[in-house]
Every structure is written in structure tokens, then in C-alpha cells.
Amino acid sequence: MSTPTPTPDPTATAPRIAVIGAGPGGLTCARVLQRHGIPVTVYDREAGREARDQGGTLDLHADNGQVALKAAGLLDAFLAKARPEGQEMRTYEAGSGALTGRHVPEPDEMFKPEIDRGVLRDLLLDSLAPGTVRWGHALAAVEGPAEGPRTLRFADGTTAVADLVIGADGAWSKVRRALSGALPAYSGVTFLEAWFDDVDNRHPELAALVGQGGAHAADGERAMFAQRNGGDHIRVYLIRRVPADWLAARGLTTADTEAIRALLLEEYADWGPALRRVLTDNDGPYVDRPIHALPVPHTWTTQPTATLLGDAAHLMAPLGVGVNLAMLDAADLALALATAPTPAEAVTAYESTMRPRSEEIAAQLHGAATGLLGAGEGLDAHIPQN
Structure with a gap:
């Protein structure tokens, strides 16, 4: 066998x-x-x-x-x-805070x-x-x-x-x-990230500004991009042309929330009140994200x-x-x-x-x-x- x-x-x-x-x-x-x-x-x-x-x-x-x-x-x-x-996108004029553009996805839009x-x-x-x-x-x-x-x-x-x-x-x-x-290599541009939680209850103005997708405003020197996440969260990215070590050069770290906030309010002084609110109402510290390529x-x-x-x-x-x-x-x-x-x-x-x-x-x-x-x-x- x-x-x-x-x-x-x-x-x-x-x-x-x-x-x-x-x-x-x-x-x-x-x-x-x-x-x-x-x-x-x-x-x-x-x-x-x-x-x-x-x-x-x-x-x-x-x-x-x-x-x-x-x-x-x-x-x-x-x-x-x-x-x-989340494919909805809005554009705002930085100075006035006026809505200047909006894309609302079609019901079957899945691109x-x-x-x-x-x-x-x-x-x-x-x-x-x-x-x-x-x-x-x-x-x-x-x-x-x-x-x-x-x-x-x-x-x-x-x-x-x-x-x-x-x-x-x-x-x-x-x-x-x-x-x-x-x-x-550093691109010369940094994103400073801010978080907002329970936005429909705690931050209704921001929730209305962003809608279901994202919102963008810029003035040629600085910008803001806000994006709704799942779970009733919004993340805001403050986009600025600064040195990669801008925080350390000012003697700051990301734990210095109030000092960073004061600096941002000065930099964005010419922006509309509704847009500037994102600089003052965030929950917790900022996150520094220098952009490299x-x-x-x-x-x-x-x-x-x-x-x-x-x-x-x-x-x-x-x-x-x-x-x-x-x-x-x-x-x-x-x-x-x-x-x-x-x-x-x-x-x-x-x-x-x-x-x-x-x-x-x-x-x-x-x-x-x-x-x-x-x-x-x-x-x-x-x-x-x-």
C-alpha cells in the first residue's frame, strides 16, 4: 500500500x-x-x-x-x-465674511x-x-x-x-x-490645526458657517480651511506662510494656547467677525503641521x-x-x-x-x-x- x-x-x-x-x-x-x-x-x-x-x-x-x-x-x-x-464646499470673502461660492453635491454624487x-x-x-x-x-x-x-x-x-x-x-x-x-523639504507654509467638538450644540455658528462639508477663506497672505468630520466634530486649519520653527522662535510651544490665540487674532485682525471666531472658540490646544514635500x-x-x-x-x-x-x-x-x-x-x-x-x-x-x-x-x- x-x-x-x-x-x-x-x-x-x-x-x-x-x-x-x-x-x-x-x-x-x-x-x-x-x-x-x-x-x-x-x-x-x-x-x-x-x-x-x-x-x-x-x-x-x-x-x-x-x-x-x-x-x-x-x-x-x-x-x-x-x-x-461632505462633498459640499463653501467659499467666503475674508474681510466681510460673506459667502461667495458654494457647491452642493447632487443626491447621487459619489465621486x-x-x-x-x-x-x-x-x-x-x-x-x-x-x-x-x-x-x-x-x-x-x-x-x-x-x-x-x-x-x-x-x-x-x-x-x-x-x-x-x-x-x-x-x-x-x-x-x-x-x-x-x-x-x-519645508514648503514655507504651515497648517495650524484647531478642533471643535459637539459643534451643533456648543459651536452652532461655526456649524452653520461650515455646513456639511468644508469652508475656505483666504486673503493672499493667510487662509482658513474648516472641515466637518463625523461624530459632530469640525477641524479648522489656519494656513500661513511662516518659518518652520515659528513657534520656537517666539518662545512658544503648542501648549501655549492663549499666547498662540492672541498672535492669531493679531494676524487675522482684518477678517470678518464670524471667521475670526474660529480663532477664539476652539476646544483644546492647537496642532502645528508644517507642510513638506x-x-x-x-x-x-x-x-x-x-x-x-x-x-x-x-x-x-x-x-x-x-x-x-x-x-x-x-x-x-x-x-x-x-x-x-x-x-x-x-x-x-x-x-x-x-x-x-x-x-x-x-x-x-x-x-x-x-x-x-x-x-x-x-x-x-x-x-x-x-
């Missing part, structure tokens, strides 16, 4: 794929890989999924972010949670509905196999030869080995250092064992494309890994698509952060996230 031949385990010789960063891009990549039966591990520096506030609201576009969600099998789930009413970043992240996390994300793993360096395997060295002294490292670790990517010496074009020599997606590859001005491109990158890379004969061929195919796309958009947006300061500009602006 012959012994049955054991069925081979297709994952036994599968390449060890490590995604660095559990943001929308990294999680989308992991989800699409798992849908195609490809094992993957995601490493993230945060202690857990509830470690910090995930930031504001995002608009996912039908021609990129939603394409990625379809590849992930999550488009219907996203549409069920999204806020199409770029809004979703809170935390809600999107939970949707992606819940779609992954248990244990996919290894929390508390802050990457310190990628070591080893370009031919592989690569050693991931974490800040706590632990290590892991990977045959392919995918850098989805944002603006200050540690994976990027294994591929490129490029560093983000990578050089255009940002290129590197393709390596078979490491690649980048999203802000790690093409950090740009915050004009509504960042998360959408990151998720499209992620889906394209995962699908290439699912279809190419080897990971090296997949990386080559992916980068040959990602680079021209991102370079074209980055060239269009190069220096565009200052455009947010112009009156009537920036209605499509959305805010960079950590």
Missing part, C-alpha cells in the same frame, strides 16, 4: 513580505495581498490601533482611492460608511465622498487576518544587501527578516533610506527587495491626492505581486506604473501649497495626516 503524497503548502516557500506602516496605504496593500492568498506582515510603530487620534476626514476619489477599495473587496463597505454630503480617517483605518484593519499587524514595532533601519534577504531592525532591538520590504511609512520613511537619500521628480534605482508607496515615495502638497495615490499604489503593487512570476519582476512592473503617475501629479502640485493662501483657491484642499 503506497503512502499518499502530501499536498504541498503553497505558503511554505512564499516570499516573506513586510509592510512598514499601518496607514491606509499599508493596510490596503496587505488586504489585497491576503485576498490573493499571499502571506504578509504589517509592522507599525504605534502601540495599538487606539494609540492616538487618527486625524481628520478624507475624500476617496472614484478614479483612484475607490479603485483600490474595489480591488480590496471593500468598496461597498466604504460606501455604506462614507458621507457623500469623492468623505470618510473619517479612523473609520477607514478600522474598516481596513477589520478586513485583515488576525495577527497581521504587529504593533509597537518602530522601524530603525533596513539592513542587508539589495539582493536580499533584508533585516528589519526595530527601535526596541528586535529584528525580522524579509524578502521584500514595502515602505508605507509616510513622509519620514525609514524604508526610503535604503533606496534614496532624498529628504522632504519630496523633490520632483523623486527617483531611485529599483531594488528587488524593497519599494515604496504613498508619501514615502512621493510626498506632495496637501491638495486631496495623498491618501488616494497611496491606496492606488498599494493596490497596484499587491496585484503585481499576485500576478508576476517573482517579487523582483512585480516591483519592476509596479514602479514602472507608479513613478510616471506620481511624477506627473507631483510636478503639477510642486509649490502649490502657497496657492492655498490665494482668495478663492484651495476648495479641493485636504489636510495632510501623520
Whole structure:
């Protein structure tokens, strides 16, 4: 009697794929890989999924972010949670505070509905196999030869080995250092973020000013972008052309709320009273967000064992494309890994698509952060996230 031949385990010789960063891009990549039966591990520096506030609201576009969600099998789930009413946009004249423009979405308009970043992240996390994300793993360096395997060295002294490292670790990517010496440069523009909670009850004037979507005003030197989030929250971004160290130069930190508020009231002295109210009524401290961008074009020599997606590859001005491109990158890379004969061929195919796309958009947006300061500009602006 012959012994049955054991069925081979297709994952036994599968390449060890490590995604660095559990943001929308990294999680989308992991989800699409798992849908195609490809094992993957995601490493993230945060202690857990509830470690910090995930930031504001995002608009996912039908021609990129939603394409990625379809590849992930999550488009219907996203549409069920999204806020199409968040596509409403208003423009105000800074001096008078008068409404000068308004876009109200059609009932069936779904080109770029809004979703809170935390809600999107939970949707992606819940779609992954248990244990996919290894929390508390802050990457310190990628070591080893370009031919592989690569050693991931974490800040706590632990290590892991990977045959392919995918850098989805944002603006200050540690994976990027294994591929490129490029560093983000300060754009000259800073966003100062203010939060408002329970707005319909506690801040009804601001709620009425912003409506269900966003509101923008600018005078050429400074601007304001206010955006309704889910859960009856509004975030306001005060957009100013200042040195990156403007707070420290004045002897301040973000904990000095009253001193910052007094400074802002002086800078925005010529603005209408309704708009200036956002400078005085915010709940809690401000958040300082200097805007950086990578050089255009940002290129590197393709390596078979490491690649980048999203802000790690093409950090740009915050004009509504960042998360959408990151998720499209992620889906394209995962699908290439699912279809190419080897990971090296997949990386080559992916980068040959990602680079021209991102370079074209980055060239269009190069220096565009200052455009947010112009009156009537920036209605499509959305805010960079950590």
C-alpha cells in the first residue's frame, strides 16, 4: 500500500513580505495581498490601533482611492460608511465674511465622498487576518544587501527578516533610506490645526458657517480651511506662510494656547467677525503641521527587495491626492505581486506604473501649497495626516 503524497503548502516557500506602516496605504496593500492568498506582515510603530487620534476626514476619489477599495473587496463597505454630503464646499470673502461660492453635491454624487480617517483605518484593519499587524514595532533601519534577504531592525532591538520590504511609512520613511537619500523639504507654509467638538450644540455658528462639508477663506497672505468630520466634530486649519520653527522662535510651544490665540487674532485682525471666531472658540490646544514635500521628480534605482508607496515615495502638497495615490499604489503593487512570476519582476512592473503617475501629479502640485493662501483657491484642499 503506497503512502499518499502530501499536498504541498503553497505558503511554505512564499516570499516573506513586510509592510512598514499601518496607514491606509499599508493596510490596503496587505488586504489585497491576503485576498490573493499571499502571506504578509504589517509592522507599525504605534502601540495599538487606539494609540492616538487618527486625524481628520478624507475624500476617496472614484478614479483612484475607490479603485483600490474595489480591488480590496471593500468598496461597498466604504460606501455604506462614507458621507457623500461632505462633498459640499463653501467659499467666503475674508474681510466681510460673506459667502461667495458654494457647491452642493447632487443626491447621487459619489465621486469623492468623505470618510473619517479612523473609520477607514478600522474598516481596513477589520478586513485583515488576525495577527497581521504587529504593533509597537518602530522601524530603525533596513539592513542587508539589495539582493536580499533584508533585516528589519526595530527601535526596541528586535529584528525580522524579509524578502521584500514595502515602505508605507509616510513622509519620514525609514524604508526610503535604503533606496534614496532624498529628504522632504519645508514648503514655507504651515497648517495650524484647531478642533471643535459637539459643534451643533456648543459651536452652532461655526456649524452653520461650515455646513456639511468644508469652508475656505483666504486673503493672499493667510487662509482658513474648516472641515466637518463625523461624530459632530469640525477641524479648522489656519494656513500661513511662516518659518518652520515659528513657534520656537517666539518662545512658544503648542501648549501655549492663549499666547498662540492672541498672535492669531493679531494676524487675522482684518477678517470678518464670524471667521475670526474660529480663532477664539476652539476646544483644546492647537496642532502645528508644517507642510513638506519630496523633490520632483523623486527617483531611485529599483531594488528587488524593497519599494515604496504613498508619501514615502512621493510626498506632495496637501491638495486631496495623498491618501488616494497611496491606496492606488498599494493596490497596484499587491496585484503585481499576485500576478508576476517573482517579487523582483512585480516591483519592476509596479514602479514602472507608479513613478510616471506620481511624477506627473507631483510636478503639477510642486509649490502649490502657497496657492492655498490665494482668495478663492484651495476648495479641493485636504489636510495632510501623520
